[in-house]
Amino acid sequence: MSLRTKLTQATEFTVDETTGDARAGILTVNGNTMETPNIFPVINFYGGGRSESVFGGSTHRTVKELINSAERVDNVDCSEFFRGAMMSVGSLTDYGIGRDLLDVYLAEPIKERPEFRGFDGMIFADSGGYKNLKKGGLDGSDFELDLNQRQVFEMQKKLGGEILVNLDLPIVPEDSFEERIEKARKTAQNAIEFIRLSESYPAARFLTVHGYNYSMIDTFFDELQDVFGNMNIPSFFDGIALGSLVPKKDNKETLINAVQGCRKVMSERGLGSMPLHVLGISRASIPLLATVGADTFDSSSYIQAAINGKYYHSILKTEAVDDVDFSHCDCPVCSSAELRSRMRGNAEYRKDKMGPVAVHNQYVQMKELRRIRRHIRKEGKEGLIEYLENTLGRDDSTRKYAHRVVNESLGGYF
């Protein structure tokens, strides 16, 4: 096999502070930097519409307008909360578009479009493996596309993705050992093709792995390595993306096991210095998983919560948006009289009410991540322990997980 190793100039990840197993660092891709731990909010840049509607997407559209500081949203600028964004190839057909519109969407990279002028963040282009698992490919109104690695990469490239993952085959809880092995091997074959296809494309390449605990992830790596032969993972990949955790998103015990297990496997295989991205997990799990060593996250929950009328007070506490007193928040959304009015229901379309709520929710997540980074960077473990104690440790549903990660990753209480 003759494969070119990664374009080292494209990506750099440095860990400059650790507290227990938690780490704070800087991820640089093509000159764009992001402090870690951090989150890539999911944005459907393409949501069924055309140029004049910022390519649509209902609530996503309003989010994009807030990133653009558009007149439609009272010129409120929220671009600073979107230093990165997750866009999945799989979401391109979520709105039942035709083939012609897909071609329009893929005609230009996201960051080169004037429609997205306010966005200058890092684009994490997911391969859509999870969507592929559920639907078996992309399903438009007048076309069907069986997703294969070549097609996925072409779309990731056309979207202007800066962090790319190979096309993976996520596992599901019902999978047998043999099924997981088969998925690992197919993922490995895709990963090899992905390397070949992307050898001259300047992006960070993340290798997807799947499993719920150390042993599953170790086996997954074994199978990958078996297919890779003498291919050394760090020479070809810039990071690891841990997937298949969405069905377990409410099971924090499993999430902790998975991230702890993944970090241990990575460390044992000499991959400890690579960034670890956790696919599809956010909110209250972020402090727990950052404490056990996750570096980046992505999730659409900020927008899903808004669509369901939920306004974040913190990553733990939500309130029905109709009952909220916005004066307690100083984010740009809640500071705008016009947007407050819309969130109270004085909006023509539901998206104009929920879009600002979504961006506020993202602001809360970003603020929380800033606090986490600050505590990791502080000397000693007390700051991070105290943070966990006063947040997750004070909530009945998350307390035991906070205590677990303090005990296991920060040296414990006693």
Place this chain on the structure above:
Amino acid sequence: MKHKPKVNEVNEFLEIASDFEDPLELLRESLSNSYDAQASMVDISIRTQPNGSDIVIDDDGEGMDHDDLESFFDLGNSNKTDSIGYKGHGTKIFYKSDEIVVNTTKNGKTLNAKMERPWEKLNNRELPEYEVTEDQGASSRSGTLIKIRGFKSGQGFDPGSLTYPKIHNYLKWKTIAGSTAHFFNDEFQEMEINVTLDDDIDDSRDSLTTTNKFEFPDEQLTPGDGQFPAERMCKRYGPDEIILEHENGTSKVQIVGMAAGKKARNELPTFGRHSTQFGVWLAKDHIKVERLNEAISHDNEFIHFLFVANCQDIELSANREKIRNKSSSVYQALEEELSHHLSKVTHDPWFEGYLDARRQGEIARKASSELDKIEDRLGKVRSEDLTEPNNRAEILFRLQQSGTDQHGYSVTIEDYQPADEVTAIVDRNGNLEAAAVQDSLYAHFYDEAPLEPIDVLICWEWGDKDQLREIQRKGYLGADVQFDFDNNRLRYENGVGETGECDVIIVSEQVSQPQTTEDESTVSPATD
């Protein structure tokens, strides 16, 4: 015109004194008084008399003056402000007696007080009076001697009911003798406590000597050897002082405790079931009051823990047995803080290791028990001492081992459905046959099981042949049945008068007989 509400003094005294149900509460109140009087030593003796118990409490505290004596006898008129007995209720338990005598010396002045027949008078709706006299000579020793005669202890202080271990347990769990204050307070005042029971009550020892300090067992952080590796494991937690914030301000809670195995827990003066003594205790004045075991999540048994959380802002009922401000914000904050604190403990890797050691011990004990059983079974196999099978599967297994039946057919078991009437499908000389399997042939008839779908009846033994003959004589469910004991067959008549037949295999006879087979190659190899 304004009216003052009236108080029926006699009823109030009677009510408060009656609230003290356990006679041991007298010890708690006496010790609290001695502690408040800054005694360094207190002796208590209990003697049983026909009309109740005679109790003497003698301490070297600062004694009482006239005002203090008034508080001692009055109700709700305590001179104390920041001490245990500030309500002036506790000593009213002494009223449940025939006589109270107090000799007390404070600042060189000795006062003697006496109250006669207090309980009888209260019950006659009469307020008992007490008389105080003053000794003329000065005394250099301060302290208080209280003699309670005829204390109405019910059967609580009877021989067999009251023992030194029981008193020791009560002292450490319910009185200032079990104080955890010394873990927190540098100015802790130590008090030696001696309790002497009359030999008629418990003559197992001369007396019990302890202090007012609750001491946890020594730590042992690693598992031990033997069958119960976690039984002596013990880890102490705290002392921790936490400030609670609540609606009405702030409160301090002082928490100290341990997690431990049974053997380590038994190093404490336990008495009776651990489930009534261990868990999370809320305390005031460092005297344990009530448990809040809900503070430990359901998957961790509270029995492994003994935590004491002292908070001076909880309020107690008159007899100190209950917390009465449970709906207050301070109590709710306390509940929350304890749940939080105990969650840290139950997720301590040491505690998880302790639980693992317990499980490992359990598995090792199971393995050891299985090994004993295996030895037993091996012995039986080696001696060819074939015991009766315990279930149908064993009967089939024995038959399969034999390889042939009494009809000379080779037999293999092809299918087994223990819940069905046709329990097995067997291959007999190449024919698949439906088989019922029973402990005995008689059991099949006793159970009124059907015959028609069955090709062969596989039984461990015949059962009572006379009972079978009776069935043959009287008929089976109104139809004829005939047993051919010599040829292992039975014939029967079905519901429409047709005749059926089936073979009977008596497995116990088969496995104890030398095997006879038409085809030697189908026989299982004999053991040698």
